[in-house]
Amino acid sequence: MISVQEQDFNQQEEYDRLKCKTSVGAIVTFTGLVRDINNGQSVSDLSLEHYPGMTEKCLVDIVEKAKRRWNVIESTVIHRVGQLAISDQIVFVGIASQHRGDAFAACEFIMDYLKTQAPFWKKETMSDGQTQWVDAREVDQDALSKWVEK
Template sequence: MIRVQTEDFNQQREYDCLREQSSVGAVVTFTGLVRDMNQGEQVAGLTLEHYPGMTEKSLAQIVLQAKQRWNILACTLIHRVGELTLSEQIVFVGIATAHRKDAFAACEYIMDYLKTQAPFWKKECNSQGISYWVDARESDNSALDKWS
């Protein structure tokens, strides 16, 4: 299940959905939050812009690729857009598999591809009230090398 939304999400509810099937032996979840410091700036909040249509399409493609690589029993991917304040939840990836190794790997794979392929852009606002676009990190691109 893939969702792009402005509303917050409830981890417990997402986790409960992931573990519904009795064949599930492992659930790995990742949650990304708005951090107070980024690239040397004191962050007060951020706005997430996206490309409606392409976002959903690219997330679906990333999940499909993960499903072709690992035996995934259930997968939930949620990404929020719009204005977010400090410590708010941005992204959730939950993977249910029979065994833990597949769940750890698939979760990391989905985040690595999301960071470089899904059309989201962060505009941060610092403690002085100045807004600026966040630069992409080269380390996010090189993170893909381990999957090739």
């Protein structure tokens, strides 16, 4: 399942959906939250924008790449858009597999691609009221480089 949505998600419901087949031996999940600080500056909220249609297609492509590399039985990617407050959930990635190695690798792969390749635009409002667009960090680009096939 892939969803780009404004409403929050329930981690337990998503976990239960991933656990639906008896062949599942491992489930790995990741949930990203809105932080109150970025680059040493206090953040008061975050706004996320996307390009409908293009964003979902990109997410499908990322998940399909993961499925070609690892044994993925079920997967869920939920990414929120709109206005988010500090500590709100932004993203959920869940992978169900027969074995933990595949589940961990696929989950990390998807998150690394989401952080650098998915068409989301993030704008932070700082505690002083000023806003700034957030670029992909160098550390995120470095994380992605380990998955690029040579």
